[in-house]
Amino acid sequence: MRRAEALKKAATLIEALPWLAGFHGATVVIKYGGNAMTEEHLREKFAEDVVFLRYAGLRPVVVHGGGPQINTQLDRLGIESTFTAGLRVTTPEAMQVVRMVLVGQVNRDVVGLINRHGPFAIGMSGEDAHLFTAVRKHAVVDGVSVDIGQVGEIVNVEAGAVRALLDDGRIPVISSVARSDDGTVYNVNADTAAAALAVALQASKLIVLTDVEGLYRDWRPGAGDGENEVVDRLSATELEKLLPTLSSGMVPKMEACLTAVRGGVPQAHVLDGRVPHSVLLEIFTDEGVGTMVLPDAPRAVAVPKPVTRRLTATAQLKGNDE
Numbered sequence: 289m290r291r292a293e294a295l296k297k298a299a300t301l302i303e304a305l306p307w308l309a310g311f312h313g314a315t316v317v318i319k320y321g322g323n324a325m326t327e328e329h330l331r332e333k334f335a336e337d338v339v340f341l342r343y344a345g346l347r348p349v350v351v352h353g354g355g356p357q358i359n360t361q362l363d364r365l366g367i368e369s370t371f372t373a374g375l376r377v378t379t380p381e382a383m384q385v386v387r388m389v390l391v392g393q394v395n396r397d398v399v400g401l402i403n404r405h406g407p408f409a410i411g412m413s414g415e416d417a418h419l420f421t422a423v424r425k426h427a428v429v430d431g432v433s434v435d436i437g438q439v440g441e442i443v444n445v446e447a448g449a450v451r452a453l454l455d456d457g458r459i460p461v462i463s464s465v466a467r468s469d470d471g472t473v474y475n476v477n478a479d480t481a482a483a484a485l486a487v488a489l490q491a492s493k494l495i496v497l498t499d500v501e502g503l504y505r506d507w508r509p510g511a512g513d514g515e516n517e518v519v520d521r522l523s524a525t526e527l528e529k530l531l532p533t534l535s536s537g538m539v540p541k542m543e544a545c546l547t548a549v550r551g552g553v554p555q556a557h558v559l560d561g562r563v564p565h566s567v568l569l570e571i572f573t574d575e576g577v578g579t580m581v582l583p584d585a586p587r588a589v590a591v592p593k594p595v596t597r598r599l600t601a602t603a604q605l606k607g608n609d610e
């Protein structure tokens with residue numbers, strides 16, 4: 289290897305040093321969206337990242353989605369499916385398919401994928417060990433409450449089993465299916481489930497992987513990358529104001545980030561799952577990627593990430609540099 293090239297590689301490794309030190313032992317909840325898991329080479333990179341985190345001394349937890357995979361199966365079976373406010377209207381018939389695909393197919397696939405790189409991943413459904421208890425959720429559209437079927441709102445998280453797995457050096461991989469006290473099974477949006485778990489575990493970070501660069505300021509469907517402006521960083525209050533203007537899949541995603549930071553998680557991120565190794569880039573480099581949501585008054589926590597190189601949220605919204 290040429291000397292210049294070797295020095296560059298060493299510099300990259302050294303750049304990770306403060307982050308490795310700061311995040312040692314930290315719990316990071318990663319939401320792996322169904323749209324982010326469609327390409328094989330990216331799936332491999334994701335699995336490598338998660339195992340890298342584990343070997344680097346962090347405690348990664350994966351909560352996976354599977355919306356496109358559920359759509360495929362519903363189509364095959366001729367079951368119609370619609371979304372309201374980013375949530376699938378879930379009939380009892382659709383619920384059976386949701387559970388089968390998330391727990392029986394996607395969970396197994398993600399566990400297998402991670403275990404190719406190290407024997408750590410263990411699959412769980414939100415129904416296991418009372419992990420997620422839910423009640424029936426209604427969507428609110430134009431201020432009106434709308435019934436969306438067997439969609440759950442998590443009211444309790446029993447994270448003991450997940451903690452035990454983490455203490456044992458495992459990587460829990462969790463499906464967003466929940467049960468109510470009366471035994472009804474509910475479909476929970478995976479962003480929402482990841483946020484509830486991040487709060488229960490008091491994680492150091494929530495990372496939501498998706499198929500766009502981050503939160504776009506004025507999202508225009510169909511516009512390519514670079515044509516929409518990514519909001520680099522924003523505070524909980526700024527996000528709260530923005531929420532009513534958001535649409536489709538971004539609604540549960542950004543609500544999840546808000547829930548996480550309001551619930552004591554110091555940082556929540558929406559990252560582009562199409563960028564290889566975006567999880568490592570976010571955690572171990574100075575730049576950070578995607579959209580970062582911060583609490584209004586960040587607590588004094590052992591998260592070393594300097595934020596000075598990013599635009600402030602206010603400057604972001606004005607479109608100016610600091």
Ligand SMILES: Nc1ncnc2c1ncn2[C@@H]1O[C@H](COP(=O)(O)OP(=O)(O)O)[C@@H](O)[C@H]1O
Nearest residue numbers: 321322323498499500503504507535536537538
């Ligand atoms: N403001 C916005 N910024 C970025 N994406 C947006 C925005 N509003 C709506 N979207 C849509 O939300 C989608 C992400 O949500 P979703 O399809 O549920 O992803 P996932 O399967 O990763 O959970 C994007 O692909 C985009 O089509």
Ligand SMILES: CC(=O)N[C@@H](CCC(=O)OP(=O)(O)O)C(=O)O
Nearest residue numbers: 321322353354355375376477478
């Ligand atoms: C209620 C609700 O909408 N549940 C989602 C659960 C899966 C999910 O969230 O998957 P992604 O993260 O890939 O979107 C659904 O049925 O599609």
